[in-house]
Amino acid sequence: MQEISDRPSNAIRDIFGRGKVLIGMIHCPAFPAAPRYRGAAMDAIYDACMRDAEACVEGGLHGLIIENHGDVPFSKPEDIGPETTGFMSVVTDRIARAAGIPLGVNVLANAPIPAFAIAMAGGAKFIRVNQWANAYVANEGFMEGRAAEAMRYRSLLRAEHIKVFADSHVKHGSHAIVADRSIQELTRDLAFFDADGVIATG
Numbered sequence: 001m002q003e004i005s006d007r008p009s010n011a012i013r014d015i016f017g018r019g020k021v022l023i024g025m026i027h028c029p030a031f032p033a034a035p036r037y038r039g040a041a042m043d044a045i046y047d048a049c050m051r052d053a054e055a056c057v058e059g060g061l062h063g064l065i066i067e068n069h070g071d072v073p074f075s076k077p078e079d080i081g082p083e084t085t086g087f088m089s090v091v092t093d094r095i096a097r098a099a100g101i102p103l104g105v106n107v108l109a110n111a112p113i114p115a116f117a118i119a120m121a122g123g124a125k126f127i128r129v130n131q132w133a134n135a136y137v138a139n140e141g142f143m144e145g146r147a148a149e150a151m152r153y154r155s156l157l158r159a160e161h162i163k164v165f166a167d168s169h170v171k172h173g174s175h176a177i178v179a180d181r182s183i184q185e186l187t188r189d190l191a192f193f194d195a196d197g198v199i200a201t202g
Contacts (some may be wrong), residue, residue, distance in 0.1 A: 011163045015102050015125045016062050018058035023104070024056035026095065027069035031087040034071040042087075046094060053095045065104040065128055066092050066118075074109035075142050085114045092122025104128055104165065109140045113148035114142070119162045128199065132166035133189040138173035147193040163196035171201040 013019055024046050030036040049066070056064055068084055075081075084107065096103050106117040106128035115127035131138075133145040154160060168187040169175060178186060190198055 008052060010056075011126070011165070013121075015163060018062070021062035022060070023063040023065060024061040025069075026052050026056070026064055026066045026091075027068065028071075028088070030070035030072075030115050031068060031084060033081055033083050034068075036070060036072055043088075047089060049091045049161045050094060050098065053099050057099050059100060061101070063102045063104065063125075065106050066095065066101065066122075066124070067106040067128075068108055071108065074140055076109060076143070077111040077113070077146065080107065080111050080114055085117050088114075088118045089121040092118055092124050096123040102126070102202075106130075109138065110143050110146065112146055113153050116150065116154050116157060116159055116162060120157050120159050124162065126163040126196070128167070129195075130167045130170040130172060132164065132195050133193045134178050134186060136170065136173045136175045136177065143173070145193070148194075151194060164194070165197040165199055166190045166195035167201055168201045169201070194202065 012021060026049055029040065037110050045186040053064055060139060066088060068088060071084065071180065088105065088107065089125055092105060103124040105115045105118045105124045107118065110129065112129045118124065119127055131143050131145050132147050133179050135142065135144045154162065168190060169183050187198055
């Protein structure tokens with residue numbers, strides 16, 4: 001693995017106690033207030049997430065990411081309501097208590113501040129952010145990296161123990177506006193803005 005940062009720590013090893021890990025994704029059903037929510041009881045939603053988590057653990061995965069995948073179409077960060085943070089915090093806490101493996105949180109679309117709040121409330125060890133630095137055009141429109149405000153919010157929470165895993169050249173949109181820069185350069189920007197790990201997507 002090529003080093004892109006001079007920091008001595010390794011977030012994967014710090015969180016999981018090993019150098020290579022398999023991380024599964026818990027795609028939560030639609031939560032109340034999402035367009036595809038059809039009135040399911042909250043216990044039914046939580047139970048569906050728990051069943052997926054149990055299957056992942058039984059399959060030998062080392063970690064899980066909790067994601068509000070059912071909330072399609074995804075809102076931009078400034079339009080995500082507090083209900084999403086509340087529901088995801090409950091899911092994360094329940095899975096953390098039952099699964100016994102490290103958890104991460106990804107709030108779609110590109111919302112690291114709610115993700116930090118959920119991780120802090122629910123006991124997750126890291127967050128995933130699709131666009132941490134720079135910008136791109138996604139299904140939701142123009143998406144800017146939110147590293148500066150997110151890291152200040154992490155400091156406000158005293159949540160420096162919660163790591164940031166950031167996508168490089170995320171697969172969900174067009175990068176034409178940064179096409180004059182290489183993927184290597186964009187990846188180094190993640191390290192420069194203090195991401196703790198880099199995710200490569202197809």
